[in-house]
Amino acid sequence: SMICMNHLKVGHYINFGLARGLGSIAYATTAFSLGLLVDKINPSLLVLFFVVGMVLLLVDLYTIEEIAINSDAKTDTHISVFKFIKTYRFYFVILLGFGITFGASAMLSTYLINIVKSLGGTTSFYGIAVFAMAASELPFMAITHTLLKHFKSEQLFVVAGIMYLVRNLLICLAPNLPILILGMLSQGASYGLFTATITYYVSDHIDRKHEMMGQTMISMMSTGLGSFMGNVMGGLLQDCFGLSIMLIAGLIMTLIGSLILVVFSLKQLKTHAS
Template sequence: MMALENKTKINCGCYLLFALFFIIFLTIYSYGVFFLNSLGIPYSDIGLIIGISALFSSILQPLIGRQVDIRHFSWQKLLVFLNIIVIIAVLSMFLLQNVWCSLMFSVMIIVSGVMYPFINYSPFYYENHGVETNFGVARGFGSLSFSIFASVIGFMLTDFNVMIIPLFSLVSAILMIIVIHWLPYYGYDSRTKNNTSFKNNILTKYPLFTIILIAMTLMMTFQNIFECYLINIIENIGGNISNVGISNSLASVLELPVMFLFIKILNKVSAKNLIILSSFFYIVRSLIIFFAQNPFDIYVAQVLQIVTYALIAPASVHLTTEIVDEEDQYEAQAFLGATVTIGLIFANFIGGNILQLYDVNILLIVLVALTVLGSIFAFSTLFFKNNS
């Protein structure tokens, strides 16, 4: 009975971690451009702010992941520390001027990027210590939370000040600290305690993993451009901020069945093949966005979230756990998490400059090109065995 209660507690804790993290993720990645622009910051500067912040984050992610692998740091204490930084950053936004707001928003981007791989790996940590968990369900709670609050924030922004956006991050960070203290910590995995200060470069050690990283970076660049500049894409075809909320909410709701049933799907189709399948549908999705004439067409494109992001996100995490040794897992998951932030760098560099110099139509062409190139790398994984 005690083991069952412990399993329930741990799984509920992991679900809450994902749900709370994705509220922070939503406020930064889906409403960040809108938030900064509402403070009077031009799109080109927004692209620079988000791009530089994401660059720092993408550098820190594998460096910190490597140190956790080598020095056996507690991932839970690290998450508590990162959430405290989020709390301080948000409180500073309410007290100080607009320029300081942009700086603190930059800090939130960096911190959330560093958090991401440790949130992602949390179910596998408990799995490695004998507790049955389900990453797909945990990730599904993240999507459910994203869906609910994407709609809530979208509608609230029609009546309230934009400062409600970081307010949601503040509450989420406080609650996440409480959840982390509630979850047990079993120490570092005993199978890796003989690690030394030397580790091989995992990018050369696992060539299949490196190819996956390239494909994921391209797809996450598409995903980030689309999410960060969705307001511009929708306004270009006659929509407004409420359509953005509906669109984000729709995509997240449709992720849920795939996330909750992912383990069953994985029993039928390998993680590698799921990545290849999703890459094909990314091309289809980008073409629908390119030819969209009204907000409803964007909603149609969002339906394909089921077979694009909803598949590729958990499949890439599972494939990483399959092909990378346990001693390299935190660093590998950090590299995988960095594909989101590297994608964010490219997204804001490309998106900010295109919108400043050209128009949304050029941005849509870039979206199609990214999915085609990403698919080429995804299909190239067929030439590798999982143990390569």
């Protein structure tokens, strides 16, 4: 994210959303393809794939053009997490809401195979559902840069918050597999839209000397706190009370997180308007 934002700051046009969306497509197609190959050949194939992938990544990073960013800031760029939260309170609250909804979504995604089987689906259908989820992110991530020319970040946060609620409601209350797929396809308008928007938000609204911390906080609150909370809670709830209780917990978490995103984003918009 920082590499992309640095290129943008020196005038190189890069569609971050499209690049990030292509990463989601790569995730979906690779997971699906490797799953088939592992079934037909041998799991040791993954070792070769990982080695080749890492070599290509290192070559790619080595060949990236170096970018020098001029900064007028003469103060220390280091900032503690607590001071960062105090300085950028709205940003932290939005990340908190995102972290909670992400935790609920991580819970549902991690134990998606259990949901699929409870509705009569198979592991093959599970692969299709995962592909649909990841692939749906591309179009929304690709158009985020264009949307931000016509709408404020806070407005897109509201949309993402509402779509998170729609996504998880459809998954948790799905009476059949088609409705479940519809919920998975809502990943693009929720996670996809939010992730691209929040990345641009950091670049545009966080002080340059604190931008790295701002980008880091996204991962801390989502794949860090959110995934940990959702995955551990999901496993414990299923073991102790069953799948239905886990789904109820996912709905409650989603409702709380979505409300935070929507209410505080609307409040921020009202403050700017006045």
